[in-house]
Amino acid sequence: MSDPKSTSLRFLPEDTTIPVGEGETVLSHAIRAGVPILSPCGxxxxxxxxxxxxAGKTEGGEDPGILSPAELQAGVRLACRCRPSSGDITVTVPPESRPARLAAYIEGRNIAGDEPFLPLHAATGKRKPLGVALDLGTSTLAGALVDLSDGSLLARAAADNPQMACGEDLISRIVYGEENEGGFALLRQLLGSGVExxxxxxxxxxxxxxxxxxxxxxxxxxxxxxLFGASPAQIRRPPYKPVLREYPVRTGExxxxxxxxxASWRLFPSLGGFVGGDIVAGILVSGMHREEAVSLLFDVGTNGEVALGNKEFLVACSSSAGPAFEGGEVACGMRxxxxxxxxxxxxxxxxxxxxTVIGEGKPLGMCGSGILDLCAEMFRAGLIDRxxxxVPRTGAPFVETARGKAFVVxxxxxxxxxxxxxxxxxxxxxxxxTKAALxxxxxxLLFAVGLPRDAVERVYIAGGFGNFLDLRSALSLGVFPPFPLETYVPLGNASLAGAIGALRNRRRWKEALSLSAAATxxxxxxxxxxxESFQRALFIPHTDEESYRKVLFPRAGR
Structure with a gap:
């Protein structure tokens, strides 16, 4: 056991030192100290x-099934298992284990130019009435500052959701909240600090x-x-219903x-289960609820959500896809x-x-678009079967690792x-x-409402991931159903775009409330x-291979 009175723990490069809590892991100390460390599994x-x-005396964290002998020799440990033992401890968090600073990303429809503006507040002297729109993502928190006297967009920003230290996916966070004393209070505190x-x-x-x-x-x-202070615990248990679908307006205090x-806070309503206000905002931005044509909307993120409908009906579900498309659950994956x-x-x-690598410098890992490209390319090259x-091939750079056979990228x-x-x-x-679930x-959804695939005229992809993926790679793997390439429309960060639209025009807010009440x-x-659909989709691209071939190679199908 550690001695809290004689042991301190110093984190680098933050140069943050805190006293050691008895029996706590390095990861627990990092969360308490506000030091970001990736922990997708919670x-x-x-x-x-x-x-x-x-550097210093510790116990645990030496998992030979994950860490190589060279890493162990260099003092590498798993923060979730390593516990301070005695004396002063120094912990260095390497670049690949920490979230990098995010560039704000809010491109999408209906942000600054094409959303009708209805002034909600008048300017008084030099003081401008301001509004803040937020996308409360599982992984990322993004925001925009709006002048409510004229609707202009003044600033934008983004940061990692600090809750990621307690688990990258939603289930992991609920489990963390239930199994740790004061767990949900800590999750709320972390979220609040990120928002502020x-x-x-x-x-x-x-x-x-x-x-x-x-x-x-x-x-x-x-x-x-x-954020609202309501427990999400029952969302992960049958019948998977949230405590609230609509949230009363509250002040920041x-x-x-x-x-x-x-300030008055308005949280977008949820549809149920894991289908939240982010998909409602996405529907609002797409305008699919105002159209005659039937559309699909995919919100591709840590928790995949799908909506189907038009002006006559709306139905939505959560795919429980998991964080693989954002680099989670992949050994060398990253955001x-x-x-x-x-x-x-x-x-x-x-x-x-x-x-190719984002930014300058050497690669540290692979993000979702790169992982999908790699999978698709390995399939085309005959290195992965359906x-x-x-599939071993002479000259292919396969190696044996602690996790089994691997392809060296x-x-x-x-x-x-x-x-x-x-x-x-x-x-x-x-x-x-992940792709099979989506x-x-x-x-x-199509089967539930009795529609064939060819009834869908447009497919919207919300989330920054959709703007950067190679659509041919995604379809060659079967990430989406086999709709023609020209059917797909990327929306960017539709959750934030919807929040901005509702901030600039109160009619849009009322529209969000009404469509969420009407949706199933x-x-x-x-x-x-x-x-059964999931099992069919577990193959590359799908057991219905011919439909994908016709979409990817339309001329060959004539």
Whole structure:
């Protein structure tokens, strides 16, 4: 056991020192100290992404199934298992184990030019009435500052959701909240600190928080429940119903915010289960609820959501896709930060990967678009079969790792981590499960309302991921159902765009409330046909291979 009175723990590069709590892991100390460390599995020792370099006496964290002998020799440990023992401890968090600073990303429809503006507040003297729009994402918090006297967009900002230290997916966070004393209170505190960080950055351009009078926020059901102070625990248990679908308007002070305490907060309503206000905001931005044509909307993020409908009906579900498309559950996966491999091509003769990296410098890992490209390229090159099994070929850079056979994407001397960047057999299975869940969710919605695939005229893809993926790669893997390429429309960050639209025009807010009340939540856990659709979609691209071939190679099908 550690002695809290004689032991201190110092984190680098923050140079933050805190006293050690008895029996606590390094990860727990990091959360308490506000030091960001990636922990997609919520500290359950499954992902191996909370690597830290430890100097001093510690116990645990030496998992040989995840860490190589060279890493162990260098003092690398898993923060979720490592506990301070005695004396002063120094923990260095390497670049690949920490979230990088995000560039604000809010491109989307209906942000600044094409959304009708109805003034809600008049300027008084030099003081401008300000509004803040927020996207409360599972992984990312994004915000925009709006002048409510003329509707102009003044600033934008983004930051990582600090809750990621307690788990990358929603289920992990609910489990963390239930299994740790004061867990949900800590999750709320972390979320609040992240939101205030975003607002502070927005105001950094010369504005005061006293000028903020309105805040609109869209997010998934779990995140908005935590922000509101309601327990999300029952969302993960049958019948998977949230405590609230609509949230009463509250002031910032009532929600526990020190910044802009008198501002009115409006949280977008949820549809049910894990289908939250983010998909409602996406529907609002797409305009699918106003059209005659039937459309599909995919919100591709840590928690995939799908909506189907037109002006006559709306139905939505959560695909439980998981974080693989954002680099989670993949050994060398990472989010779309500088250093992430974002696109991949494989030379069909040399069987070597050629890649591009976000920003300058050597690669640190692979983000979602790069992972999908890699999977698709390996399939085209005959290195993966339709079931996702590796196919050995002479000259292909396969190696044996602690996680089994792996394909080397970047050699140690090419990478910024000093280790090979690999794609393992379990990684392939994770991608197949994720894409199968998303595709099967859409097929299940169509079956539930009695429509064939060819009834869909437009497919919207919300989330920054949709703007950067290679659509041909995605379809060649079967991420989406086989709709013609020209059917797909990327929306960017539709959750934030919807929050901005509702902030600038109160009619849009009322529209969000009415469409959420009219929409139907489809529970896939009680859909007998979903698992059958899921099993069919586990193959590359699908058991219905011919439909994908016609979409990808329309001339060959004539």
């Amino acid at each position: 500290g359950e020792s499954r992902c191996g992404k909370c690597r830290v370099i430890v 960080k975003v607002i502070a950055e927005l105001l950094g351009s010369g504005y005061a928080d006293s000028e903020i009078v309105d805040v609109t926020a869209a997010g998934n059901t779990v995140i908005t429940h935590i 009532e929600l526990g915010f020190l910044t802009a305490p008198s 779309a930060y500088p250093g992430a491999i974002e696109s991949v091509r494989i030379d069909p003769e040399r069987l070597r990967a050629e890649w 079931a996702g099994q590796f 970047a050699r140690a001397e090419q990478s910024g981590t000093g280790s090979d960047i690999c794609f393992t057999a379990p990684d392939v299975k994770s991608i197949l499960r 595709c099967a969710a859409a097929d299940s 939540y489809h529970d896939l856990s009680s859909d007998a046909g979903f698992m």
